[in-house]
Amino acid sequence: MRCFKHQDKEAVGSCRACSKGLCSDCASDLGYGLACKGKHENLVETYNALIEKNAEVYDAVPKNLWITPIFFAFMGLVFAVDGFIARGITDFSFIIGIGFIVFAIIIYIKNKQLFSKTKPIKGKD
Numbered sequence: 668m669r670c671f672k673h674q675d676k677e678a679v680g681s682c683r684a685c686s687k688g689l690c691s692d693c694a695s696d697l698g699y700g701l702a703c704k705g706k707h708e709n710l711v712e713t714y715n716a717l718i719e720k721n722a723e724v725y726d727a728v729p730k731n732l733w734i735t736p737i738f739f740a741f742m743g744l745v746f747a748v749d750g751f752i753a754r755g756i757t758d759f760s761f762i763i764g765i766g767f768i769v770f771a772i773i774i775y776i777k778n779k780q781l782f783s784k785t786k787p788i789k790g791k792d
């Protein structure tokens with residue numbers, strides 16, 4: 668690949684915004700990619716900020732997936748164990764506790780389905 672402006676020079680890379688070939692004189696190295704010097708630096712920086720923000724959002728999802736189910740499962744366990752020790756499996760607290768645990772599993776499955784739907788489709792470009 669040759670530089671878009673200097674056809675006699677070999678390009679060191681291409682601009683992230685316009686994909687044109689850039690020689691070392693035309694390229695502005697932003698650390699994570701190249702941009703046309705004095706032309707697309709701001710644009711490429713904005714692109715990168717957006718990509719990083721998206722990555723943060725997707726990183727946060729698997730953690731949120733667990734918070735509610737763990738809370739209900741824990742509550743359920745406390746009720747179930749307490750009721751079972753006191754009066755066995757016919758105890759009302761034990762039944763409520765099992766209900767909480769079942770509820771926690773349902774929430775977890777639902778969250779997981781929701782997450783797999785919003786996941787970005789990879790391998791398309």
Ligand SMILES: [Zn+2]
Nearest residue numbers: 682685703707
């Ligand atoms: Zn450019």
Ligand SMILES: [Zn+2]
Nearest residue numbers: 670673690693
């Ligand atoms: Zn050039």
